[in-house]
Amino acid sequence: MLRTVRLLALAFLVLLAGAWGLAWFGREPGESIADAFLRRIAAITGTEMPAPSAGGIQLAQGVSLGGPFALVDHTGRTVTERDYAGRLMLIYFGYTYCPDVCPTELGTMAAALDAMGAAGERVTPVFITVDPERDTQAGMADYVSRFHPRLVGLRGSAEQTAQVARAFRVYYAKVQPRDTTEYLMDHSSFIYLVGPDGRVRSLFRPETPPESIAAAVAAQLRAL
Template identity: 80%
Template sequence: MIRVVRIASLVLALLLGGLWAFAWLGRSPNEPIADAFLRRIAALTGMEMPAPSAGGIQLAQGVALGGPFTLVDHTGRTVTDRDFAGRAVLLYFGYAYCPDVCPTELGTIAAALDAMGPAGERVTPVFITIDPERDTQAALADYVSRFHPRMVGLTGTPEQIAQAARAYRVYYAKVRPRDMGDYLMDHSSFIYFIGPDGRVRSLFRPETTPEAIAGAVAAQLRAL
């Protein structure tokens, strides 16, 4: 019995090792090896899983993100999700007092749009705060202007922000470090690419390069 288990374990290890090597050799440019491996597993099991887009995470079949929202932009205008219909969007949730990851990711979005050249004009960069208590209209107007001239900053009531965050499955929570008088916001950090039809097409992990985002978004825009 022990010998059978050992043989089965060896066969399984060899099979997984072969699949990993096959995934590594057949992956798309800039596709993470883990995503390519899962795609190969899905193909063997008959599951329908579209190939991840270069530089991003393609959503699996049946997974939907996004939904209706009503917020206020950095000019004081009421904005809903319908205002972005027919326009591609790169969306990020964060807050203006963020000391590190938020400015880094917003800078990445701006650099990706610049790297796309004229095609970047088809994409609207959007920043939704998860700290409406401090991120007022005036604060957002100053903040988004530091990154890109076309970036839209959105805020609202705590309830409106919570609704938008739930729609995109964004985690956030207020934290108050002992050695600081003011609070910080702990939050998830993904860049969302939303197609002109309002569907979230892919997610980009933190620290994805502007070049990878630009290539993935440009490729998807050509396919739309």
Template identity: 80%
Template sequence: MSPRQAAAYLRRMIRTVRIASVLLVLLLGGVWAVAWFGRAPGESVADAFLRRIAALTGSDMPAPSTGGIQLAQGVALGGPFTLVDQTGRAVTERDFSGRPMLVYFGFTYCPDVCPTELGTIAAALDAMGPLGERVTPVFITIDPERDTPAAMADYVSRFHPRMVGLTGSAEQIAQAARAYRVYYAKVRPRDSTDYLMDHSSFIYFVGPDGRVRSLFRPETTPEAIAAAITSQLRAL
């Protein structure tokens, strides 16, 4: 190829790249506009944009998670577990099959964060009205040493009449925590003979298929959680 031909070829490539860049910008701008005007109630523009891109590419993106954390594609949370409910009955994930859940990991001796987040779950379900009756609130202890079925029964009854409390052996709790990637550790405050549990504090929305659809950070408002779950339940 002569220098003149090479220069002509380079000019054509630059022109092609420029045209492709302009078309890509126009396409993304169009998708953003569609996302803006076609987003679901309570859904952010960013979540709607990702959903539209997923539809164009054929990818399987998680449902919108307004007020929560969007799970990255390929990230899976949740899974099989064998635990004991507050009545002393052995249960597995199959007992909840087909039922959406709001799941929180904590412990009954928690001084502040756990009761706050469980109260948020209860308030979110109440804010959803009749639709909230489709969602089962679940509290899983990370302190099975003290949280017996009787202790769990007393504790969950303070927050919501349908809340399920789950405990089990240390090994069973560890398995469930690993499935949800929950961090927890026993800590003993200075000058205290008792211990507390340090733990992550996310609320998990689990779809009827047992897959975690979205996470909610600590201190997310009940209204934001209710809006997110309502949007996702209507899409199921």
């Protein structure tokens, strides 16, 4: 019995070593060795494995972000998540009066799409305002045009904004500085990679290089 257990353990170690070797030599561009290893194990065992998210944060098992929404785009058209079904999306939540982080992250998102070349055409970039009180349709149209020709600006009522923010677990709050009558919006600053099913596949922290985002999105496209 002990001999059988030892043989099974040895076979298991050999299997892991083989999978590690295959992962090392067969990993995709931009894919970490750990992601490649897990992909090989999934292939061997016949289980599903989410595409690697180079440079991104993969969601823990059982955690689901995203879902239904109804908002108005920068052209005045009412849209829902069904209008983008079957496509990947890169979504960022912010506001047009944002002095620093929003322009930086939207610029990063645009650079990532441009770095993908023709493949980037299969991804819809989206900017959702958390400040619908000031971000008018005209203001959104002007703002998104400064970053990328395909960037879609979405806005809604206060209730609609709160609903979509809850679905993506976005934090936002109005902040009133003492020395001015103008307010700011404090908000979380992740870029969301959303799959064709409308659910978030991975997140990108602020200041993630555009090359890392492009690699993650390309990996998801290959998995479709």
